[in-house]
Structure formats: structure tokens, C-alpha cells
Amino acid sequence: MSILVDENSRVVVQGITGREGTFHTKQMLDYKTKVCAGVTPGKGGQKCEGVPVFNTVQEAVEKEGVNVSCIFVPPAFSGDAIMEAASADMEVIVCITEGIPILDMVKVAGFLRDKDSVLIGPNCPGIISPGKTKVGIMPGAIHRPGDMAIISRSGTLTYEVVDQLTRAGFGQSTCIGIGGDPIVGTDFIDHLRRFKEDPETRGVILIGEIGGTAEEEAAEYIQNEFNKPVIAFIAGQTAPPGRRMGHAGAIISGGQGKAEDKIKALQTRGITVAPNVATLGKTALEVMGKS
Amino acid sequence: MKLHEYQAKDIFGKSGIPVPNGQLVTAPDQATKAVQIINGPPWVIKAQVHAGGRGKGGGVKVAHYPYEVVTATETLLGKPLVTKQTGPDGVIVNQVLIEEGIEIDREFYLSMVVDRASARPTMVFSQAGGMEIEEVAAVSPELILKEHIDPAAGWMPHQARNLIYALDPVPSPGAIKTLISVMGNVYKVFMTLDCSMVEINPLVTTMTGSAVALDAKLIIDDNALFRQKELLQLDDPREKEPLELMAEKYDLNYIRLDGNIGAMVNGAGLAMATMDVIKLAGAEPANFLDVGGGASEEMITKGFEIILEDRRVKAILINIFGGILRCDVLARGVLAAAKKTDIRVPLIVRLEGTNVDEGRKILGNSGLRFLVAKDIAEAAELVAKQV
Numbered sequence: 001m002s003i004l005v006d007e008n009s010r011v012v013v014q015g016i017t018g019r020e021g022t023f024h025t026k027q028m029l030d031y032k033t034k035v036c037a038g039v040t041p042g043k044g045g046q047k048c049e050g051v052p053v054f055n056t057v058q059e060a061v062e063k064e065g066v067n068v069s070c071i072f073v074p075p076a077f078s079g080d081a082i083m084e085a086a087s088a089d090m091e092v093i094v095c096i097t098e099g100i101p102i103l104d105m106v107k108v109a110g111f112l113r114d115k116d117s118v119l120i121g122p123n124c125p126g127i128i129s130p131g132k133t134k135v136g137i138m139p140g141a142i143h144r145p146g147d148m149a150i151i152s153r154s155g156t157l158t159y160e161v162v163d164q165l166t167r168a169g170f171g172q173s174t175c176i177g178i179g180g181d182p183i184v185g186t187d188f189i190d191h192l193r194r195f196k197e198d199p200e201t202r203g204v205i206l207i208g209e210i211g212g213t214a215e216e217e218a219a220e221y222i223q224n225e226f227n228k229p230v231i232a233f234i235a236g237q238t239a240p241p242g243r244r245m246g247h248a249g250a251i252i253s254g255g256q257g258k259a260e261d262k263i264k265a266l267q268t269r270g271i272t273v274a275p276n277v278a279t280l281g282k283t284a285l286e287v288m289g290k291s
Numbered sequence: 292m293k294l295h296e297y298q299a300k301d302i303f304g305k306s307g308i309p310v311p312n313g314q315l316v317t318a319p320d321q322a323t324k325a326v327q328i329i330n331g332p333p334w335v336i337k338a339q340v341h342a343g344g345r346g347k348g349g350g351v352k353v354a355h356y357p358y359e360v361v362t363a364t365e366t367l368l369g370k371p372l373v374t375k376q377t378g379p380d381g382v383i384v385n386q387v388l389i390e391e392g393i394e395i396d397r398e399f400y401l402s403m404v405v406d407r408a409s410a411r412p413t414m415v416f417s418q419a420g421g422m423e424i425e426e427v428a429a430v431s432p433e434l435i436l437k438e439h440i441d442p443a444a445g446w447m448p449h450q451a452r453n454l455i456y457a458l459d460p461v462p463s464p465g466a467i468k469t470l471i472s473v474m475g476n477v478y479k480v481f482m483t484l485d486c487s488m489v490e491i492n493p494l495v496t497t498m499t500g501s502a503v504a505l506d507a508k509l510i511i512d513d514n515a516l517f518r519q520k521e522l523l524q525l526d527d528p529r530e531k532e533p534l535e536l537m538a539e540k541y542d543l544n545y546i547r548l549d550g551n552i553g554a555m556v557n558g559a560g561l562a563m564a565t566m567d568v569i570k571l572a573g574a575e576p577a578n579f580l581d582v583g584g585g586a587s588e589e590m591i592t593k594g595f596e597i598i599l600e601d602r603r604v605k606a607i608l609i610n611i612f613g614g615i616l617r618c619d620v621l622a623r624g625v626l627a628a629a630k631k632t633d634i635r636v637p638l639i640v641r642l643e644g645t646n647v648d649e650g651r652k653i654l655g656n657s658g659l660r661f662l663v664a665k666d667i668a669e670a671a672e673l674v675a676k677q678v
Contacts, residue, residue: 240548
């Protein structure tokens with residue numbers, strides 16, 4: 001099994017005719033992802049990489065029965081694109097776009113509150129269930145089907161970790177990049193709940209970074225409710241204070257947000273924290289044993 | 292984008308948030324004139340720099356005679372100001388704000404930010420004004436009050452009442468009225484100007500019951516600058532590190548650090564992790580450089596040039612795991628930079644991901660001298676050996 005997306009997911013790419021949209025549509029098709037439709041307003045009726053293009057997501061639903069969206073729309077229009085996908089009842093919305101104004105995301109978060117859509121991102125690499133489907137921009141070739149799950153706030157750092165896992169003999173059930181923005185659609189806990197119920201997932205790698213308190217909250221959830229091994233890594237132990245974290249962001253989280261606080265929160269709850277990203281594969285072997 | 296205090300106060304004044312009368316001066320003789328127009332004594336002379344910790348760093352002075360205003364201005368202008376946020380060299384003070392002194396009854400802290408967990412704009416209010424808010428959060432968190440805002444309804448007056456009537460003692464009716472008005476206007480400024488932070492510390496009430504913003508901090512969400520174009524002219528490039536300024540022009544996320552290993556990485560997470568690995572290997576990173584997900588060849592070239600520009604750099608590590616950024620684009624960008632500038636330090640390259648074979652081939656056939664690392668551990672080892 002896997003969570004959220006699999007070989008039956010029918011994907012629509014919003015912004016399919018843009019440079020990145022087209023490139024990654026081809027990459028997804030090469031991975032055997034069922035990219036059934038694209039959306040670019042004003043370009044309905046065209047084809048892109050052999051995929052039919054529509055003017056609206058609603059039209060793509062009616063003609064192609066899509067249920068998962070992948071968004072490559074420029075930042076100024078991404079908030080609207082996410083809301084369009086949610087209005088068309090997409091089960092999963094993956095927003096790759098980086099640089100969306102935070103107040104647009106405040107609106108999006110409000111809009112999604114009474115919707116059933118699961119938003120992954122924005123500012124994320126997407127989601128992949130290896131061997132089944134990939135919805136996003138991660139390089140497919142480094143993944144193998146298997147029983148380790150990954151939830152990460154980063155993009156490329158996730159590829160690094162996947163690569164090490166694969167080389168160490170661990171495949172992956174589903175890998176999710178939840179996004180690096182201050183406001184994202186889903187957090188660690190949302191996905192940990194799903195992985196808890198997924199019989200094929202044996203363990204989880206959690207990749208966090210400085211800022212916010214998502215890792216601290218995840219640590220508490222894991223201690224209280226999660227029954228599978230978790231290995232965590234926190235990026236930014238040498239990041240200078242005050243540069244990435246907003247001054248007022250630190251007060252909202254009550255002085256939290258530093259890597260050392262997150263590592264401490266995880267370790268005191270019995271969660272293994274990999275000390276060095278270069279040896280994360282090795283740490284996984286120690287915790288999980290041979291797969 | 293950070294604004295100066297005087298710029299933020301200008302916006303406040305036009306938005307119904309009372310500020311002290313004041314004047315910006317850039318030369319001591321202007322101070323002589325300013326003191327004739329502005330009410331006083333006392334007067335307050337404030338260095339206009341983006342760095343925090345100005346007060347403790349000696350950047351804020353109080354004067355009781357006109358000549359003291361001029362002397363204080365002379366002491367500050369054109370000289371470096373060192374605060375805990377500036378580093379040992381400090382920042383040059385180019386502008387000084389001279390203001391009327393205000394008779395203070397009570398001091399408060401007021402700010403608005405977007406709370407990440409609830410995804411809502413949030414008003415933060417405290418009666419512990421004038422203190423550093425992190426300190427208050429650590430010592431007496433119960434003094435910090437918050438109101439989350441429903442984006443559909445916006446800021447509602449009852450939320451202001453929730454914050455103000457929780458004070459002990461409750462302010463005078465006049466002060467309550469002006470505080471409510473200030474809060475509503477802070478919300479308006481926050482939303483209209485796409486702020487990521489508005490902070491007034493201290494916000495004071497006077498004996499006559501008016502509220503005045505004695506300080507003002509305003510940060511605009513960089514992601515929203517495309518629709519806040521009129522604010523772009525408020526940007527002060529003199530406040531920025533020259534290499535960081537150069538990086539900004541090309542949309543590169545570059546932060547100068549204290550070490551001597553230049554690093555170019557794609558993705559913020561991997562860039563941070565790479566810095567961590569460099570340090571664990573016993574060396575120090577000279578910079579954080581995230582060339583971003585969708586970097587173009589030109590951006591890579593510029594990023595590489597910026598690292599080469601940094602004379603302290605003794606070795607360079609390129610760590611790329613291609614996703615949206617393709618390894619062939621990276622390779623071409625590095626080569627373009629290498630053609631223009633002589634690479635005088637060892638270069639270590641670690642490439643993986645999308646189009647990796649093509650990228651490796653381009654670099655391999657280029658005649659460029661570099662060391663290949665097969666993984667991040669080897670990359671860090673090779674880097675540490677160079678210094």
C-alpha cells in the first residue's frame with residue numbers, strides 16, 4: 001500500500017504549458033503517472049506532451065475524471081489555482097510553486113477549512129509512491145518500492161535521504177514533501193496519522209528544519225500515539241540566528257524554532273535523531289535492521 | 292524587505308496610528324533647523340539602521356538642550372553603530388531621526404504577524420512594553436496576549452477589547468479608545484501593504500489618554516513585492532552586505548557567514564544540511580547559497596561568481612541534487628562562470644538527480660579542474676582536506 005496517491009490516481013497538471021509544467025509532465029509520464037489532463041486558461045483544446053489541455057479544472061474533471069492536481073502556476077496566481085482545484089473536489093492537491101505571498105496562503109487555508117481536499121505544499125517537491133505514481137518534481141530513478149515512509153519540509157534534502165535509503169537497501173512506501181513555506185496545507189502529524197494506518201509502512205523518516213514548531217508537535221504525537229519507528233533529521237544546526245527566522249515568528253512559537261530545541265524535543269521523547277545527513281542511511285540501518 | 296523606522300512611522304502617520312513629530316536629518320546642520328521646528332525639550336535622536344538592538348548599542352540618545360541634539364547627531368552620523376545584530380564592525384549610520392520627547396504614562400508591546408500553526412494573522416499584545424519580547428516570552432509568557440484573526444471577518448473590535456480589558460489595571464476610557472483605534476489601523480496596514488511583520492515596541496499611552504507609537508518596525512513580505520511596487524523605493528541597499536545585494540539582484544538566496552568554504556547548493560534544506568556537514572567535518576562555511584529550485588543557467592553563473600568574489604574562500608563545494616533544477620543546467624552555468632573568472636581555489640563537485648549523466652559529461656569534457664565526490668560524506672571530507 002501507500003498513502004494518498006497510487007497507480008489509480010488520475011492527475012491534472014495546472015500550468016501544463018509553462019516551461020516547468022511541460023518538462024515535469026513528461027517526467028511524470030515517463031514514470032507511468034497517469035497524467036490525464038492539463039489546465040492552462042485560454043489554451044483549452046491544445047495538447048501538451050500528448051495530454052489534452054483544458055481551460056478549467058472543472059472541465060478536466062468532467063472530461064477526464066481527474067482526482068489529483070499538480071500545480072506549476074506562477075506565485076501570483078497559485079492561491080487561485082489551489083482554490084480552483086479544491087472547488088473541483090480534487091482529493092489531493094500538490095502545489096510545487098515557491099514564492100506565494102503569505103497573505104494569499106492565509107486566504108487559501110481559510111478556503112480549504114470546509115473542503116475535503118488534502119493540500120501538499122506549497123513550495124514542495126510533491127509526493128511519490130515508488131513504482132506506482134509520482135506527482136511532483138522529484139527524480140523518479142532514485143526511488144524504490146518498499147516499506148519506509150518519508151515526510152519532509154525540504155525538497156532536495158529529501159532526494160538526498162531517499163538516495164541514501166535506496167543505496168542502503170530500503171525502498172519507500174510513500175515520500176511526501178510537505179513544503180518549506182510558513183503556511184503549508186499539511187503538517188507532519190497529518191501524514192503520520194495516515195502512515196500509522198498503512199500496513200505496508202514499517203518506519204518513517206522525518207526531515208525537519210529550523211523555524212516554527214511542527215517538529216516539536218510531531219515529537220509529542222509520536223510519543224503518545226505513533227507505534228512505528230521514526231528517525232528524524234533536523235537541518236540548520238549551524239544556521240545563523242535571526243536570518244531565516246522572523247523576529248516575531250519566534251515569539252509566536254514562544255522562543256522555539258532553533259534546531260537544538262527541535263532535536264531535544266525529539267530525543268527526550270525517545271525518537272532517534274540522525275546527527276549527520278551524510279550518514280542517515282547508516283542510522284536507518286541501525287534502527288530498522290536489514291529490510 | 293525591511294523598512295527604516297522613519298519610513299514605517301511615515302506610513303503609520305498616514306494610516307491613523309499616532310507617531311511623535313519628528314524629522315529625518317542626514318547632516319548635523321539640518322539638526323540645528325530641525326530642533327527649532329520640533330517640540331522640546333526633551334528631544335530623542337535615533338540612528339536609522341535596520342539592525343535591532345539600537346538602544347543598547349548607543350543608537351538612541353536623549354537631549355535636553357538644542358546644542359545636545361546637534362552633538363548627538365554628529366556622534367551618530369557617518370559612524371559605525373555596533374549592536375548585537377550587526378557583527379563587530381557595525382553598520383554605518385547614514386540617517387538620524389530627531390523626535391519630540393513624549394510624556395509616557397504606560398508602555399505596551401503591539402505586533403502583528405502570521406501565526407504559522409493556525410495560518411491566521413495574529414495580534415500580539417503585552418503590557419511589558421519596551422522590553423525585548425523574547426525575554427518576556429521566556430520569563431513571563433502569561434504577559435503575552437494573542438488574538439487570531441478570521442480572514443473572512445477581518446479584525447473585529449471585540450478582539451481589541453479582549454486584549455485591552457485583560458490589562459491590570461485597565462487603562463482610562465480615553466486610552467482604551469485610542470488603543471482600539473491603533474489596533475484596527477495596525478491590522479489595516481498589515482493587510483494592505485502585505486506585511487510579514489508590524490511591530491510597535493513600545494506603544495505608549497500618555498497622561499492625556501492618547502496612544503503613540505514610539506518605535507516602528509515594518510517588514511514587507513518579499514513574495515508580495517510584485518504587487519507592492521510603490522514600496523520598492525523605500526528599500527535601502529546601503530543596509531545590505533554587498534555580496535548579498537548582488538545575490539538579491541539575481542533572485543539567489545545568499546547569506547554571508549564567517550568561514551572559508553564557499554558552498555553552492557540547490558534547495559534551502561539541502562543547503563542548510565550541507566553547511567552542517569561542512570562544520571561536522573571540521574571546517575566552516577563561508578556562505579549559505581541556495582540557488583533555488585528552478586535556477587537558470589545565468590543564476591548559477593552569478594551564484595558561482597559571487598562565491599569567487601569572496602576573497603576569504605579557500606575551497607568551493609557544489610552540492611546539487613537535481614529535481615526541478617537539472618544537472619546539465621548547473622554544469623553549463625558553472626562553465627560560463629569559469630570562462631569569465633579564474634578559479635583559484637579547489638573545486639569539489641557532487642552531482643546527483645535529474646539529467647545527472649549529461650551534467651557530469653559537460654563538466655568532464657570541459658577541461659575545468661575539479662574533484663568529484665560520490666556522496667555528501669565524501670564531499671565534506673574532500674572539502675575539509677583543502678583548508
